[in-house]
Amino acid sequence: MGIARRQFDAVVVGAGGSGLRAALQLAESNLKVAVLSKVFPTRSHTVAAQGGVSASLGNEEPDNWHWHMYDTVKGSDYLGDQDAIEFMCRKACDAVVELEHYGMPFDRLDNGKIYQRPFGGHTSNYGERAIKRACAAADRTGHAMLHTLYQRNVRAHTQFFVEWMALDLIRNQQGDVLGVVALEMETGEVMILQSKATLLATGGAGRIYSASTNAFINTGDGLGMAARAGIPLEDMEFWQFHPTGVAGAGVLITEGVRGEGGFLLNKNGERFMERYAPTVKDLASRDVVARAMATEIKEGRGAGKDGEYILLKLDHLGADVIDKRLPGIREIAKKFANVDPATDPIPVVPTCHYQMGGVPTNVQGQAVMPDGKGGEKIVKGLYAAGECACVSVHGANRLGTNSLLDLLVFGKSAGQQVVKDIAAEVVSMPDLPADAADKTMARLTRLDTATTGERVSDVGGEMRRTMQAHCGVFRFPDSMAEGVKKMLAVAERAKSTFIQDKSKVFNTARVEALELDNLIEVALSTMISANARQESRGAHDRSDFPNRDDKNWMKHSLWFKDGNRLEYKAVQLKPLTVESFEPKARVY
Amino acid sequence: MDQRSRDRIHWHCRRGLLELDLVLERFVARHLDTLTAGQTEVFKELLAYEDNDLLDMVMGRAEPVNESLTAVLEMMRTV
Numbered sequence: 319m320g321i322a323r324r325q326f327d328a329v330v331v332g333a334g335g336s337g338l339r340a341a342l343q344l345a346e347s348n349l350k351v352a353v354l355s356k357v358f359p360t361r362s363h364t365v366a367a368q369g370g371v372s373a374s375l376g377n378e379e380p381d382n383w384h385w386h387m388y389d390t391v392k393g394s395d396y397l398g399d400q401d402a403i404e405f406m407c408r409k410a411c412d413a414v415v416e417l418e419h420y421g422m423p424f425d426r427l428d429n430g431k432i433y434q435r436p437f438g439g440h441t442s443n444y445g446e447r448a449i450k451r452a453c454a455a456a457d458r459t460g461h462a463m464l465h466t467l468y469q470r471n472v473r474a475h476t477q478f479f480v481e482w483m484a485l486d487l488i489r490n491q492q493g494d495v496l497g498v499v500a501l502e503m504e505t506g507e508v509m510i511l512q513s514k515a516t517l518l519a520t521g522g523a524g525r526i527y528s529a530s531t532n533a534f535i536n537t538g539d540g541l542g543m544a545a546r547a548g549i550p551l552e553d554m555e556f557w558q559f560h561p562t563g564v565a566g567a568g569v570l571i572t573e574g575v576r577g578e579g580g581f582l583l584n585k586n587g588e589r590f591m592e593r594y595a596p597t598v599k600d601l602a603s604r605d606v607v608a609r610a611m612a613t614e615i616k617e618g619r620g621a622g623k624d625g626e627y628i629l630l631k632l633d634h635l636g637a638d639v640i641d642k643r644l645p646g647i648r649e650i651a652k653k654f655a656n657v658d659p660a661t662d663p664i665p666v667v668p669t670c671h672y673q674m675g676g677v678p679t680n681v682q683g684q685a686v687m688p689d690g691k692g693g694e695k696i697v698k699g700l701y702a703a704g705e706c707a708c709v710s711v712h713g714a715n716r717l718g719t720n721s722l723l724d725l726l727v728f729g730k731s732a733g734q735q736v737v738k739d740i741a742a743e744v745v746s747m748p749d750l751p752a753d754a755a756d757k758t759m760a761r762l763t764r765l766d767t768a769t770t771g772e773r774v775s776d777v778g779g780e781m782r783r784t785m786q787a788h789c790g791v792f793r794f795p796d797s798m799a800e801g802v803k804k805m806l807a808v809a810e811r812a813k814s815t816f817i818q819d820k821s822k823v824f825n826t827a828r829v830e831a832l833e834l835d836n837l838i839e840v841a842l843s844t845m846i847s848a849n850a851r852q853e854s855r856g857a858h859d860r861s862d863f864p865n866r867d868d869k870n871w872m873k874h875s876l877w878f879k880d881g882n883r884l885e886y887k888a889v890q891l892k893p894l895t896v897e898s899f900e901p902k903a904r905v906y
Numbered sequence: 907m908d909q910r911s912r913d914r915i916h917w918h919c920r921r922g923l924l925e926l927d928l929v930l931e932r933f934v935a936r937h938l939d940t941l942t943a944g945q946t947e948v949f950k951e952l953l954a955y956e957d958n959d960l961l962d963m964v965m966g967r968a969e970p971v972n973e974s975l976t977a978v979l980e981m982m983r984t985v
């Protein structure tokens with residue numbers, strides 16, 4: 319086998335908040351760690367997080383982890399695993415304080431304690447009223463978190479492989495994961511990184527939709543790698559949408575705009591929210607607004623040449639009020655929507671924001687899958703954390719600020735488990751099968767030798783449009799069934815992509831073709847899991863099954879690439895130490 | 907500029923912030939081919955900034971410390 323090979327105790331794929339937190343645990347335990355990242359670590363998508371990270375520190379008002387747990391279980395629409403949620407909420411304060419000790423510049427109160435602010439869905443005393451639980455570093459929480467963790471990793475001698483793209487997991491006959499096959503972008507060379515433990519921390523895949531708040535790098539590579547290696551993807555039908563992203567761009571327009579008196583119009587100039595929510599109108603909750611917008615667009619009342627968006631009007635507020643109460647909005651609208659909201663409405667659409675599903679793991683970050691005998695088994699050598707993992711703490715719907723917390727808590731616990739497994743020799747340096755990189759090389763060879771075929775941008779565009787139209791924020795049965803057919807066809811086309819540029823050295827066309835392979839797996843899993851789930855729960859909202867159905871559907875979906883097969887597994891309703899929160903209607 | 911240098915720049919336009927992805931994509935499409943060698947160097951220097959610092963400059967919320975960056979930054983502000 320002519321492929322270069324290097325050995326590490328652990329390989330971490332991804333250098334966002336979760337990857338860096340995990341790597342730190344490993345490097346500080348003196349393991350030999352390689353962290354791969356497509357981009358420089360502090361340019362990972364975690365940098366976009368502004369709102370904050372949740373922890374029941376109680377610095378502003380009394381709070382405790384059990385209230386936080388209640389909010390998270392309820393927010394998940396009872397699809398979150400209650401053991402994992404207890405685990406996370408209990409560890410939140412330590413995780414945040416630890417980060418503070420690493421030097422994270424949190425905003426502070428006059429008494430020196432960490433300042434906290436309210437955030438949607440977080441309440442005191444089991445839903446009584448809003449609580450201040452989000453800790454932030456100005457509007458740069460994610461940025462500060464990445465920098466703090468990166469510096470700390472440098473100190474601990476973590477070895478970074480920047481502009482390296484992991485392509486595939488290596489698994490042996492027993493199903494153990496033995497490392498990854500990766501591409502060094504600078505040289506275009508492929509290398510095997512062999513390891514006792516492989517940890518996926520590749521973030522979300524929001525780029526499967528044409529309207530997405532996610533940066534371009536969010537292509538779900540870890541999910542594609544897992545799917546191709548025969549590992550199922552859990553709860554992929556659940557994607558959180560934000561009602562108002564700029565049409566065609568994805569950039570968020572804060573909900574504050576409607577709070578200040580802005581409202582939504584369809585192409586006829588009708589203020590349609592009056593029909594859907596007669597009393598609160600445009601101030602209805604996110605899901606109600608997004609559903610109404612999707613319905614207007616589906617029924618042909620969208621504005622724009624293809625009827626593809628809704629108009630957000632705020633010119634009646636006047637330029638002065640807009641500038642004073644909504645600073646920055648005019649600049650954002652001008653730059654990304656090409657309109658000045660002081661005179662013209664902003665075109666907006668419900669926009670994909672966060673992926674609740676991912677690689678199934680337990681609270682120690684170990685990847686798990688069905689054992690074929692009705693139980694579950696650990697995939698030896700594979701771990702996952704962050705947005706690419708499904709523990710599942712977010713269930714059918716994530717609460718704001720809980721995902722940065724997820725990165726810290728499960729990044730650390732996955733790191734700790736790797737250290738433990740290596741010490742106990744549960745995992746060891748594996749023998750590589752002779753064909754370790756064959757499938758990957760075959761994929762690359764096809765791409766490098768194809769002389770005709772589909773353009774990557776065409777297939778990608780078709781995928782994004784299909785997902786947006788057929789599996790968006792509000793889902794219609796006829797449209798979803800058609801979407802499944804279309805996605806299967808798009809996936810077929812993706813098998814014959816073609817790139818003009820055949821060079822090896824820093825060939826971004828090649829990288830983007832490989833990213834598309836991953837996006838396709840994510841899109842297919844989403845489409846198929848969504849079509850099958852005959853209920854509405856959290857972010858999965860169907861017109862034909864408007865209610866949650868706990869009797870038949872309080873279970874996690876598991877999608878297998880092989881045959882597009884679905885299996886289901888029970889939700890863990892039993893927490894670690896406390897009583898279970900029984901399912902109730904999720905009303906706020 | 908050869909394809910390899912273009913690709914390297916193209917990749918360094920991949921950011922953690924969507925706003926920058928969008929602005930840089932437009933900038934590259936519109937200007938990369940006609941930048942002078944000096945402007946290209948300035949563009950690379952700007953790309954080396956942290957995401958939030960670069961976005962603040964692009965959105966006009968902050969000014970560059972180094973005046974030599976101003977002209978190219980102005981082009982980024984108006985794409």
Ligand SMILES: Cc1cc2nc3c(=O)[nH]c(=O)nc-3n(C[C@H](O)[C@H](O)[C@H](O)COP(=O)(O)OP(=O)(O)OC[C@H]3O[C@@H](n4cnc5c(N)ncnc54)[C@H](O)[C@@H]3O)c2cc1C
Nearest residue numbers: 332333334336356364367369370484521704705719721722
């Ligand atoms: C606009 C916005 C605002 C948000 N605000 C908040 C907030 O206020 N609070 C909150 O809790 N959450 C927030 N979120 C969600 C949160 O930011 C993300 O869920 C979280 O940052 C994901 O972190 P991660 O470590 O899982 O992945 P990322 O930060 O996305 O990192 C992924 C890493 O994997 C690497 N990678 C990917 N594929 C490969 C590959 N094939 N090979 C090598 N490396 C690879 C990337 O280079 C990167 O380093 C927000 C999200 C958005 C979009």
